[in-house]
Amino acid sequence: METIMVTGGAGFIGSALVRHIIGERHERVVNVDALTYAGQPDSLAELAGLSRYRFERGDVRDGRHMARLLAEYHPRAVMHLAAQTHVDRSITGPGVFVDTNVNGVASLLEASRQHWQTLSADERAHFRFLHVSTDEVYGALAPDAPPPDETAPMAPSSPYAASKAGGDHLVNAWHATYGLPTLLTRATNNYGPGQYPEKLIPLMILNALAGRSLPIYGDGGQSRDWLHVDDHVRALCQILDAGRPGASYNIAGGCESSNLAIVEALCDALEQQAGLSRAALRRLITHVPDRPGHDRRYSLDGRRMRDELGWRPHRAFDPGLEETVGWYLRHEQWCRRLIDPGARAGRA
Template sequence: MIFVTGGAGFIGSNFVIDWLASSDEPLVNLDKLTYAGNPDNLLSARQDARHIFIKGDIGDQALVSRLLQQYQPRAVVHFAAESHVDRSIDGPADFVSTNINGTFSLLEAAREYYAALPAVKQRDFRFLHVSTDEVYGSLAPNEPAFRETTAYAPNSPYSASKAASDHLVRAYHHTYGLPTLTTNCSNNYGPYQFPEKLIPLMITHALVGKPLPIYGDGANVRDWLYVGDHCTAVRRVLEAGMPGQTYNIGGWNEKTNLGVVHTLCDILDSMAPKSESYRDQITFVTDRPGHDRRYAIDASRIERELGWRPAETFDTGIRKTVRWYLDHAEWIAGIRSGAYLNRAQQLQSMNNVDQEHRQ
């Protein structure tokens, strides 16, 4: 049994689906179901007895402690986070609450649980914390990519809150001996991504004829990682990573934002053609405050030590992504209408959960 937090969000739900497809091991999935936690992401797992879903907050330490005692997981895989930079600029309090305080509560519950385990189970237990490349700050055009030894220099409330959570995880390993693992990933894309992020926003806007807004000059560079590759990397780190260590996970795909949008428009011109090119919908808007110019991940350590490398190129991954959004109009409609929020409010446990954990 493993314990997953944030498993109804974008990356978390992909991890849950991939885990169930590749492993017989059951998992407990704890998610608060905020605006970005979508129960529709987990429809394929709803009838799977190996998937135990519980609506709850990682900041509720008593709940987390009770669940750890009840299910006795061999690992915690921590995805739960507020993650949208624009929202962190408008309202940083939620980011401090979830990313810092929530991670602290989770660590405290895990520390107490781990301390009470017999030695043979302590040997195998892991706490895997999923973080971001944004903690490293911004790179100049010719600077080398972020490595695990790069100094932290977060520039937004979001990245600062994730940096703080990374430091807490590190401290709990060195102070208490909790066998932690940290992963710092580059920009993810793929199925089930909430359409406020660049790639799904552009796809969903393009399909309904809305402008495609590009911040500034569109020359900001990101390293793009297909979410399925990220999931395989997390599984590999959980399997073979060395406690106390950090592993950077990247796609080796540096692209400007404008280049990404041009690629999306060209694919849509091919897959869903209309009378004019989707490029005609591109518009440039005022840049956001503190917009980091370039991120890039050096993922050579995870390849060298754990044998992981992304399976998707940007070309193959982005085509799969566009195809997925074209084929899942109902999922998009549920977000546009807010129907997914109604389902989240009405959602009781998906399967095999005690009555005390039901809504």
């Protein structure tokens, strides 16, 4: 049985990926996570004791530790999701974003390259390094602009997006220079059960349940494309299996919506599922000063995923959002022990 190493596997997307591999595939998983503030090992408690699952606490910036883990577990693939991801945090403290999202990528790439070079010819041909990036590296889109495809230039606006773009360049350089068989993915905004409650959807749910204001940056007209996390991890596995080494793949949800429309839809869902007044909840919506460098619109052209790999999202947004609200209603205390949701503006 082959082994896949997943970095950042205690995070929102990473834990969904680990559960998907264990539940739907036949590989072992080694989950490597530094357990920073957003890492939640209890999201994988159901896997404890399974022979196909191992957890290793580790920081991708520690190249020697990564090399030891690669030598010990001998994975046939590294799926790199460990990253600092919250734009607001990158504005107030950019250094850790550069350190993790650039230096960490370089350390893991080099450890993986050295591991790859020790493999047999057949194993080298089979090995993959899959790096998960973001649509934000392309920068803001005009309201009527077509979504960027994988050939579009990068134009990041925030320290977060710039650090992810730096990591992307390193991945491409390790492929071009050393021949490391890399795969690079960029997805639109994820949502779904278990997301850390500083993000727009869970934050607004918690604030609404507490009767607090629902703060939205600016006029709330910032537009994002939304992708259910289950569709995202299914796409990642399809790229791992059939993607072309050295290629990049956009993973689009096909569900563009404004932040304000998302919050209003959450108010509707909370009326249906929690018995709260939709009108009263909408009166809690508060427009706060916009953050610096806030991109107005993100979206992606996902034709390469469709045409090359036959992938399309399965989860429609409206039922996916309703299901997500239901999960947070059932796990409210899980969220509240992670973060005080008061007075933070929702972002996406």
